[in-house]
Amino acid sequence: MKRDLKSFERRCRLAEYFNNNSNVDLPRYLPDPFKKFRHPKSWTPQCGRNPVLDTYILSINKLIKESTPKRIFDNITREERQALYHLQQRTDVIIKPADKGGAVVAIKVCDYIEEGMRQLMDTNTYKPLETDPTEDLNKEIKNMVAKYRSLNLIDDTADILVHPKPRPGRFYMLPKIHKMNNPGRPIISGNDTATERLSLFVDLHLQPIVQQLPSFVKDTSHFLQIIEKLNQTYTFDVETLLATFDVTSSYTNIPHDDGLMALSEALNKRTVKKPSTNVLTNFARVILKSNNFTFNGKHYLQIQGTSMGTRMAPSYANIFMGKLEDYILASSNIKPLVWLRYIDDIFIIWNAGSRTLEQFTAFINSRSIKTPLDTTPAVRLELRRTASPGQRRTTSREEIDAMPAVREKIPRTASRNDAQPDNKPRIPGTDPGTSGNPTNHRRRLSACQKTTHDFPA
Secondary structure (H helix, E strand, O other), X not given: OHHHHHHHHHHHHHHHHHHOXXXXXXXXXXXXXXXXXXXXXXXXXXXXXXXXXXXXXXHHHHHHHHOXXXXXXXXXXXXXXXXXXXXXXXXXXXXXXXXXXXXXXXXXXXXXXXXXXXXXXXXXXXXXXXXXXXXXXXXXXXXXXXXXXXXXXXXXXXXXXXXXXXXXXXXXXXXXXXXXXXXXXXXXXXXXXXXXXXXXXXXXXXXXXXXXXXXXXXXXXXXXXXXXXXXXXXXXOOOOEEEEEEEOOHHHHOOHHHHHHHHXXXXXXXXXXXXXXXXXXXXXXXXXXXXXXXXOOEEEEEOOOOOOOOOOHHHHXXXXXHHHHHHHHHHOOOOOOEEEEEOOEEEEEEOOOHHHHHHHHHHHHHHOOOOOEEEEOOOOOOXXXXXXXXXXXXXXXXXXXXXXXXXXXXXXXXXXXXXXXXXXXXXXXXXXXXXXXXXXXXXXXXXXXXXOOOOOO
């Protein structure tokens, strides 16, 4: 509490000092993504400058110190607390959050290691190493940053791009309890790695590009805004279909050369090219090709795709998918009415019939850039008749799960994967004043497909 009070006092005094000092440049009170990497400053203006502020700070300190803390009651029983303690002390299980649904999963260590080794045996994606290359990698990054700084190609941010004491990444998995055999979602923690700060630097320059992509969806609120505009713009008939496409293992399936090419093309479209495209592309290349990590005491290197743990991964995947969808939509004779995408989850509105949707799905899979695609029934978004003809109401997955008549109609191929809530954007109802009969909901969607094809030469 004392530390928090001191921090509060310092912020107040700094705000007062800079607010009344016209000879000092006002600090920019904006989030600093590199804040945790900088050496914290401790200078605080002396008291006595502003009597009103001094009185306010003294009053706040006195009020808090003299307050009686409320008694905190445990929200579980003593037996439950003891059981949790004993579970934490066990060395034969690993406790992880589930990949989707918010559950907590206890896994046998032997099963966890077996699943990890199964994934790491994929020689197209991972390569075992004899030694730890972290120090050599950090020297390479240091030399590269120093070179670009001497040529004035990057600003003084370069001073914190090199980690003083890096360590290899840590490979771990989140169990997919909603899927058969509970496979793990591979994640490589990038905290304190040699490329952590470099990845953050690149991501800062990629995010504005991602937000300008035509299909970009930021979050649930943004998605709802788009749906509302569509309801105001279009009149949908009862034959209109909804469908979702899910890119399988998109992060690890992006070839380095194709991904860097898409990145370079996107960076070249910037109005202000500083840092230069060459600098950012070279930084991204180092991040992608130097993703070393440990698992079960052994060293590995990821040789294809990007890991989910590095900061630039979502932006990198978004830009790659942006190039892929541009190619698909430009090449197809039949196009969806709406194409939206949240990283690698694609949502479309189709008004050309179910048979042509199946043809479009086959076309996507035949033109994918070495990236398999799945089509799944759209149980995430429901169509309902509303009071206004021609409009549709969006319904969240939680609402669907609460309707037994609807849940029973979910195809078996989708019920296992989609009946569980996840941490992806969800679509709450946009027209809560409307009601409908759940049994009349339509699911006119294409059959599940799963194919893999190479990008044409």
